[in-house]
Amino acid sequence: MNKDLTVGKPSTILWQFCLPLVGSILFQQLYNIADSLVAGKFIGENALAAVGNSYEITLIFIAFAFGCNIGCSVIVSQLFGAKDFKTMKTAVYTTLIASAVLCGVLMLCGLTLCDSLLNLINTPPEIIADSKLYLDIYIFGLPFMFYYNVSTGVFSAMGDSKTPFIFLAASSTSNIVVDILFVKALNMGVAGVAWATFLCQGVSCILAVIFVLRRLAKVETEGKIQKFSWTILKNISIIAIPSILQQSFVSVANIIIQSIINSFGASVIAGYAASVKLNNLVITSFTTLGNGMSNYTAQNVGAGKLGRVKEGFAAGLKLIWLLCIPVVILYLVGGRYLVYLFMESPTGPAMDTALQFIKIITPFYFVISAKLVADGVLRGAGMMKKFMIATFTDMILRVLLAKILSGTGFGTSGIWMAWPIGWSIATVISILFYRTGKWNKVPKEAEN
Secondary structure (H helix, E strand, C coil), rough: CCCCCCCHHHHHHHHHHHHHHHHHHHHHHHHHHHHHHHHHHCHHHHHHHHHHHHHHHHHHHHHHHHHHHHHHHHHHHHHCCCHHHHHHHHHHHHHHHHHHHHHHHHHHHHHHHHHHHHCCCCCHHHHHHHHHHHHHHHHHHHHHHHHHHHHHHHHCCCCCCHHHHHHHHHHHHHHHHHHHHHHHHCCCCCHHHHHHHHHHHHHHHHHHHHHHHHHHHCCCCCCCCCCCCHHHHHHHHHHHHHHHHHHHHHHHHHHHHHHHHHHHHHHHHHHHHHHHHHHHHHHHHHHHHHHHHHHHHHHHCCCCCCCCHHHHHHHHHHHHHHHHHHHHHHHHHHHHHHHHHCCCCCHHHHHHHHHHHHHHHHHHHHHHHHHHHHHHHHHHHHCCCHHHHHHHHHHHHHEEEEEEEHHHCCCCHHHHHHHHHHHHHHHHHHHHHHCHHHHHHHHHCCCC
16 A cells, blocks of 8 residues: 555554665565575585685675665655646656667676676685586576566555565565575575576566556556656666665675685685575665665655755665664574574684674674665655765775785674774764754744
8 A cells, every 4th residue: 555654653654664665675685695504504604605706796786776766766755745646657667678789788697697607706616616606506596586677666656665575575485485496405505596586586576567567557647658758767767776786886895895705715605605695684675674765755855845864864764773772682692593593513613713703893793784764765855966975985994904904814704893993984974964964944833
């Protein structure tokens, strides 16, 4: 059901809207977690390392899908808030067409360049074949990922966060079952892990697109709907391209960091692969809450209700910090047991690496979560230059510090220390940029 985020108490609205988004992303992350879990448990440490190594490259493709999602979502949110439903439909159709072209180009590039990327990041010889196999199958499934992300963006823009949650809950649960079936029962190895993800994402995507088109058909508009608009594509691109660049930069930075990690051997790669899955589960969940803040901000900016943005930021910060508390406690206290899900042996270099990573970065979830809420507001208001500056600062620092600290006696712990330093500086920048927003100039009596 569509929901207007421009009316009602902001804290209540955000809780109701964002919690299903968190549930959705948790189930979406189960795809990657299930892949690593099944690979590590039923195939071996090298298989876990191969899937984890490939994941850093898949983030490049995810960056483009995310950009299409957020570009469409922000523009559709603004049009929905302004009650311009006819143009809103054009924006959705324009995104679907443009995404198909972009996806085709990326598939062609991926199939021809993945070998070079794997060699570029110093992939060890013992895992390069499995890494390449996993990536090839993943690339064939890119259309499913793209169209699912666009569909999710449309649902969120119209205030519906529950429908994507239902799709993902069903498909992610199925993915775990199919993973185990293909790997353990049919002995398909890493290929089984990849094909299971391909099939389950495909089902989720097809259902999401069908429901989006049906939802749009129910929105009453007059006259013929334009199927493609260069003007709207330009408006979407203004939001999407910085988001793609930001996510791509994150991906490239992660690939550089992965190449540094790879120089420490397969056991360290496997330990990082396990722990980074746990980290990405948290960061992606927080990013999704930031996306919810973007939808909330965009609808209220579109409706001209700037005073609600500031109150929404405070509510979003409170919500995300409440979610931080149990996560930090769980990771610090039960980190060994969570990592053990991915490994046969609870000891050794791989486990030591995973626990070291978790202990260093977990306390700083309170810091990065504040940045992601502020980023959500900046993105929803179209303040993309400031959004990019904060993100690029984080990633540049993280890469430079990982390279410097790992080679100055700190070893792998130096790599992990780069995360909290980059997060802390970038968070200060994001919040300072948020405070320059026009919503802070709205008189107090006019905020509601």
